[in-house]
Amino acid sequence: MNEFEFECSHCGEVHKGIPTFGADIPNTVLQVPQEQRESRVDLGTDDCVIDGKHFYVKGYVEIPVVGFSDPFIWGSWVSLSEENYQEFVECFDQDNRSHVGPFFGWHCCDFAVYEKECTNLETQIFLRDNGIRPLIKIKPTKHPLAVEQNNGITRDRLIQIYEQMLHGI
Numbered sequence: 001m002n003e004f005e006f007e008c009s010h011c012g013e014v015h016k017g018i019p020t021f022g023a024d025i026p027n028t029v030l031q032v033p034q035e036q037r038e039s040r041v042d043l044g045t046d047d048c049v050i051d052g053k054h055f056y057v058k059g060y061v062e063i064p065v066v067g068f069s070d071p072f073i074w075g076s077w078v079s080l081s082e083e084n085y086q087e088f089v090e091c092f093d094q095d096n097r098s099h100v101g102p103f104f105g106w107h108c109c110d111f112a113v114y115e116k117e118c119t120n121l122e123t124q125i126f127l128r129d130n131g132i133r134p135l136i137k138i139k140p141t142k143h144p145l146a147v148e149q150n151n152g153i154t155r156d157r158l159i160q161i162y163e164q165m166l167h168g169i
């Protein structure tokens with residue numbers, strides 16, 4: 001299989017490997033004033049709770065790349081109901097957990113490469129076994145993120161995303 005690499009039109013370097021980009025926090029955290037975040041936001045590596053009543057988990061929106069075996073990955077957050085969140089975290093540390101769920105979640109982050117907001121897209125999140133980060137499937141709609149997950153993207157589109165995310169162009 002091909003290894004993904006390209007010469008960057010912005011910095012001139014050869015960037016190697018299919019990247020993962022994503023959000024460190026659900027964007028609702030930004031609505032909490034900075035000085036209150038420590039007391040109101042409980043942020044873990046895989047989950048986040050705001051005010052003890054808004055629940056978020058982290059997953060991967062995987063996007064197939066034509067001609068490559070590995071997908072391109074957006075690290076994303078979705079919000080879950082309290083009931084689903086409890087069920088999700090209860091089995092999270094187990095090796096075998098893929099039989100639990102999937103769970104409905106609202107997408108809670110945006111990516112600069114899409115002109116349309118990605119927040120509040122409907123998703124389903126699937127637990128996977130052996131510590132693999134959960135998979136987020138965007139509900140199939142005409143939204144470009146949904147279309148790209150459904151149809152996959154070309155190498156050229158991946159280069160465009162890579163340059164924009166890395167260099168802000």
Ligand SMILES: [Zn+2]
Pocket residue numbers: 008009010011012013015166167
């Ligand atoms: Zn570059």
